[in-house]
Amino acid sequence: MNVFDLLMLGFSEALTPTNLGFCLLGALLGTLIGVLPGIGPTATIAVLLPITFFLPPLAGIIMLAGIYYGAQYGGSTTAVLVNLPGEASAVVTTLDGYQMAQQGRAGAALAVAALGSFFAGTVATFAIAIAGPMLSRFALSFGPAEYVSLMVFGLLAATILASGPVLKAIGMILIGLLLGMVGTDAETGSERLTMGALELFDGIDFIVIAIGVFGFAEIITNLERSGSEGVKLAPLTRLWPTRDDFRRSWKAVLRGTGVGTFLGLLPGGGATLASFSAYSLEKKVSKTPRAFGTGVVEGVAAPEAANNAAAQSSFIPLLTLGIPSNNMMAMMLSAFMIHGITPGPTVLTTQPEIFWGLVASMWIGNALLVVINLPMIGLWVKLLTVPYRLLYPAILLFCCIGVYSMNNRIFDVMLAAGFGLLGYAFRKAKCEPGPLLLGFVLGPLLEANLRRTLLIEQGDPAIFVERPISLVMLLATVVLLALMILPSFRKTREEAFQEEES
Amino acid sequence: MAARKGDQPDILSAAIFIGFGVLALFLGRELPAGSLSQMGPGYLPRAVGTLLIVLGLAVGLPALRRPFAGIERISPRPVLVITISVIVFAYAATHLGFVLASLLLIVLGSLADPGGRWRTVGLLAVGLTIFGALVFVYGLGVQVPLWPAFLTEGT
Numbered sequence: 001m002n003v004f005d006l007l008m009l010g011f012s013e014a015l016t017p018t019n020l021g022f023c024l025l026g027a028l029l030g031t032l033i034g035v036l037p038g039i040g041p042t043a044t045i046a047v048l049l050p051i052t053f054f055l056p057p058l059a060g061i062i063m064l065a066g067i068y069y070g071a072q073y074g075g076s077t078t079a080v081l082v083n084l085p086g087e088a089s090a091v092v093t094t095l096d097g098y099q100m101a102q103q104g105r106a107g108a109a110l111a112v113a114a115l116g117s118f119f120a121g122t123v124a125t126f127a128i129a130i131a132g133p134m135l136s137r138f139a140l141s142f143g144p145a146e147y148v149s150l151m152v153f154g155l156l157a158a159t160i161l162a163s164g165p166v167l168k169a170i171g172m173i174l175i176g177l178l179l180g181m182v183g184t185d186a187e188t189g190s191e192r193l194t195m196g197a198l199e200l201f202d203g204i205d206f207i208v209i210a211i212g213v214f215g216f217a218e219i220i221t222n223l224e225r226s227g228s229e230g231v232k233l234a235p236l237t238r239l240w241p242t243r244d245d246f247r248r249s250w251k252a253v254l255r256g257t258g259v260g261t262f263l264g265l266l267p268g269g270g271a272t273l274a275s276f277s278a279y280s281l282e283k284k285v286s287k288t289p290r291a292f293g294t295g296v297v298e299g300v301a302a303p304e305a306a307n308n309a310a311a312q313s314s315f316i317p318l319l320t321l322g323i324p325s326n327n328m329m330a331m332m333l334s335a336f337m338i339h340g341i342t343p344g345p346t347v348l349t350t351q352p353e354i355f356w357g358l359v360a361s362m363w364i365g366n367a368l369l370v371v372i373n374l375p376m377i378g379l380w381v382k383l384l385t386v387p388y389r390l391l392y393p394a395i396l397l398f399c400c401i402g403v404y405s406m407n408n409r410i411f412d413v414m415l416a417a418g419f420g421l422l423g424y425a426f427r428k429a430k431c432e433p434g435p436l437l438l439g440f441v442l443g444p445l446l447e448a449n450l451r452r453t454l455l456i457e458q459g460d461p462a463i464f465v466e467r468p469i470s471l472v473m474l475l476a477t478v479v480l481l482a483l484m485i486l487p488s489f490r491k492t493r494e495e496a497f498q499e500e501e502s
Numbered sequence: 503m504a505a506r507k508g509d510q511p512d513i514l515s516a517a518i519f520i521g522f523g524v525l526a527l528f529l530g531r532e533l534p535a536g537s538l539s540q541m542g543p544g545y546l547p548r549a550v551g552t553l554l555i556v557l558g559l560a561v562g563l564p565a566l567r568r569p570f571a572g573i574e575r576i577s578p579r580p581v582l583v584i585t586i587s588v589i590v591f592a593y594a595a596t597h598l599g600f601v602l603a604s605l606l607l608i609v610l611g612s613l614a615d616p617g618g619r620w621r622t623v624g625l626l627a628v629g630l631t632i633f634g635a636l637v638f639v640y641g642l643g644v645q646v647p648l649w650p651a652f653l654t655e656g657t
Contacts, residue, residue, distance in 0.1 A: 054642040167561050168512075171519045174554045178526050178547065185543035192543050193529045216584060223580035223614050389615040390626060393608045396584070397630055400591045400607060405644040413592035417585050424581060428573050429514040451541045459539030 003129060010356025014364055018059050023361045026063035027368045030070020034087055035078055035380045039395060041071040041087070042434075043218050045331045046210035047395065049338070050402040057339035058354055062361040064335050068328055069121065069311045069362065072271055073369045076113040076304050077380055080106055089271035089307040092279040096292065096299030103295050108241040112249050112297055113304040114373045120257040120305035121366035124312035127261050128319070128359050135320035136345035142321075144449040144456070145463045149473035151446045154323050156477050158268030159435055166484055169435045172426075176439020177446070179204055186448060199411040206334040208403060208412055209440060212419025213426070213433045215399040219392050220424050241297070249301035252282055256302035260309030270314050270326040271307040278306030312362055318343055319355055323442070327434035330441045509565040510573045516562025519554045526551030583614035599649040600639060604631040 013019060033044045045064050052060030075087030080097035093113065100109040142150070159169035182193045183203030194200040241249075259281055260274040282302040283289045292299050315332070317325045322344030324330040336343045341354065348355050373380070403416045426433050457463045465471050526547050533544025587610035594603035608627040638644045 051638075051642060054644070165561075167557060168515050171515065171554065171557045171561065174550050174557065175519070175522050177550050178522060178554070181547050181550070188543050190533065190543045192533050193526065193547060195529060216588065220580045220584050220614075223584075224575075224577050389612070389617060390622070392615075393611050393623075393626055394630055396587070396611045397604060397607055397634055400588060400595075401634060401638050401644065404592065404595055404646065405638070408596070408645055410592040410596055413595075414589060417588040417592075420588070421581070421585060425514070425518060428511065428576065429518060430511040431515050431518070447546055450546075454538050454541065457539075459537060461538070 003133070006133075006352060006356050007129060007360065009353060010358075010360030011364075013058065013353045013357030014062070014360035018056065019062055019357065019361060020364070022055070022059040022063040023066050023365050024368055026066020027070040027365050027372055029063075030067040030072075031074035031077075031369065031372055031380060032383065033067070034071035034074020034076075034090075035383055036386070036391065039218075039391070041068050042327060042331070043214045043395070044071075045328065045335075046207070046214045047398045047402050049210065049331060049335055050207050050406050052335055053338050053406075057336075057341060058357050060339070061332070061335055061354070061358055062365075064332060065315070065358060065362060066365045068332075069308055069365065070369055070372075072304075072308045072311050073114060073117055073373050074380065075307075076117070076300075077110065077373065077377065078384060080109045080113065080300070081381060082384060087271070089275045089311075090304075091272075092275050092303045093300055095279070096295050096297075099293065099295030100297070100300065105295070108245050108297070109300050110377060111241050111374060112245060112301050114370050116249065116253040116256065116301045116305040117308040118366050118370045119253055120260060120309035121312060121369075122363060123257050124261050124264070124309040125359055125363040125366070127313055128316055128362070129356075131316055132320050132355065132359070133348060135316065136348045139321050139345040142345075142469070143467070144452040145467050146469045146473070147449040148446060148453055149464055149470040149477075150321065150323060151442050151449070153473040153477045154267040154317075154325065155435075155438060155442060155446075157266065157480055158325065158438055160268065160480050160484055168429075168431050172431055172433065172435040173439035176436040176441075177443040179209065179436070180440045180443025181447070186444070187451060197411075199409065199415075204415070204440075205406060205412065206330075206337075206437075206441065207406060208416045209419050210331060210334075210437065211399045211403050212416040213423035213436065215395070216417060216420025217423025217427060217433075219396060219399075220420065221427050222388060223392065245297045249297045252298035252302040253305045255281060255285070256305030257309045259302075260306030261313045263306070264310030264313030265316055265325075267317070267323075267325040270328065271311045274310035275303035275307040278302040308366075315358075315362075319347070319358075320345060322445075324438060327437045330437040333441050506570045507567065509568040509571045511571065512565035512568070513562055514573065516558040516565065519558030519561065523551045523554030523558060526554070579616070580614040584611060587611040587613075595646055597650070599647045599651070599653075600635060601631055601648055602650065604634050 014023065029044065030041065033039050033041060044067055048064065048067070052064065055063070071087050072089060075085060075090035076093050076097065079085045079090040079093040080101050083094050083098040085091040085094055097109045097113070100106065155173050156170070159166050159173065178193070180203070182200055184191050184201050191201055256278040259278045263274040263277060264270060279299060279302060282298050283292050286292065286298065314325050314329055317323050318329045318332060322342060324333045333343060341347060341351065400413060403413050406412055423433055453463060454461065464474060530544050530547040530551065533547065534542035535544040535548055536542030587607050590610060591603050591607040594606050605627050608630055609623060612623040612626070635648060639646060639648060
């Protein structure tokens with residue numbers, strides 16, 4: 001079958017009433033949480049993960065994906081109208097978007113953001129459709145040694161490209177690896193690190209960690225920082241951008257899409273990194289860089305296109321190699337695993353309807369999102385006035401039901417509460433918990449492949465440098481680490497993230 | 503307190519790293535390590551635990567000498583209230599059924615925010631419990647009893 005036939009298969013899957021319904025639900029939920037500050041896509045997906053167990057596999061995955069890219073649309077709304085980024089990836093949009101709103105051009109900013117996102121989403125969907133089969137064919141030739149090197153590269157690159165100090169991020173990965181080892185050892189059957197707790201013999205559930213660290217801990221930290229009530233809305237005016245807006249933004253959208261699609265592919269990349277990079281690129285190529293920050297339309301178009309493109313292209317490494325590149329994708333990986341599907345090169349051949357159905361649903365979801373966001377903007381803006389104290393009890397309840405419903409065990413909920421406290425400590429220690437999830441999901445895979453490789457090679461680690469693909473990955477890892485030590489690179493990286501934090 | 507030193511968040515991270523490393527070494531002390539060609543269940547836990555301790559030292563020691571940086575203020579109220587109400591939910595769901603567990607969770611959890619009013623909290627608790635029962639228990643088929651066992655056993 002060629003790509004066209006496969007895409008047709010995908011659309012026929014994605015357009016079934018159930019899947020279409022869950023695509024719409026995901027897009028709506030994504031917009032909702034994108035608009036609401038204080039709850040992001042990571043926490044939402046953690047909360048909804050256990051629920052997808054009760055849904056058909058494709059429907060659940062379509063919904064979760066919709067939440068991720070839907071949040072990119074919703075995040076821009078608050079960024080433009082109230083100068084509050086609903087999502088981390090919309091932080092740069094506030095710079096020019098809010099200024100445009102102050103000048104009475106909020107409608108134009110929102111329309112450019114939504115249309116730019118739609119264009120970027122379309123391009124990224126095609127990128128997945130084209131790159132997916134190619135990469136997975138390549139990945140089929142991977143042996144265990146290649147997988148070990150790929151995972152080492154993925155884990156380390158993720159820490160370097162993500163924000164925060166690298167050493168701490170590596171520490172978080174290691175803790176994740178340790179947590180992943182709890183339970184019964186797959187090869188010898190002996191139980192380890194369980195403290196004798198019977199409930200831990202099957203290992204710690206991903207959902208318990210995700211809900212604890214991202215659900216409970218986030219509620220606690222948000223409650224500490226209360227006082228975000230009473231937002232001031234910029235007036236909303238006519239929606240359609242002027243001819244001049246279009247003329248100036250189409251190139252920015254193109255560049256943003258390119259940057260986003262590429263950065264989404266990299267380990268540790270994703271929507272946030274993409275939007276920042278696209279903004280600074282726009283500033284560099286512009287003839288009037290000083291105008292940025294005063295309400296130029298390019299400053300909205302480029303990052304919004306980039307974050308949406310990256311949100312989607314970050315699915316590529318997961319779907320083709322089975323390697324999640326950021327914590328969102330780690331969540332998606334476990335959504336697949338709940339249904340007994342291990343993402344990777346074989347899924348494309350054995351269950352093409354899953355891959356192509358998801359790809360097709362992304363395009364449909366993007367089209368739905370333009371409709372959800374533009375004409376219905378007034379409704380979402382009203383939601384902004386809902387205070388957090390009415391929201392968090394609902395989030396708390398969903399978290400609790402989610403954890404409890406997995407095994408109907410008190411133990412799981414207690415453990416999640418414990419991880420909530422741990423996640424709170426991480427936040428106080430200024431440790432970004434994302435890499436922990438990556439380490440946790442990749443840990444068992446890494447260990448199994450490492451042991452298999454060394455068993456075949458009778459303990460000789462030379463294989464990792466003898467196989468060319470493996471060697472390239474390891475060299476790339478070394479280069480990245482070396483770059484971190486170089487002072488000049490370190491400085492630019494720190495500056496880039498300083499902007500992000502302020 | 504004149505001229506205190508130390509980057510507190512980094513020292514805390516170092517403590518967490520070393521704590522996890524020591525815990526791994528301690529819990530894995532009896533697991534056979536095996537050799538490179540035949541890795542036992544204890545090989546990697548030990549390796550990762552050791553790495554964590556080394557990393558903890560690498561993060562913590564320089565932090566001791568850096569100028570003072572405090573940890574963000576910790577307010578005990580949300581930490582305690584949220585944790586306790588979650589644990590109460592776990593026990594209540596098993597022994598008292600979903601309806602009471604959910605009401606308890608929301609009423610207790612609302613204490614985390616001092617600004618709440620009892621009327622809104624009550625309405626919120628009832629509304630969310632009905633929503634949760636409809637969506638999760640009836641809609642998605644989550645296996646949890648709705649009412650306490652002693653109420654339903656009689657019928």
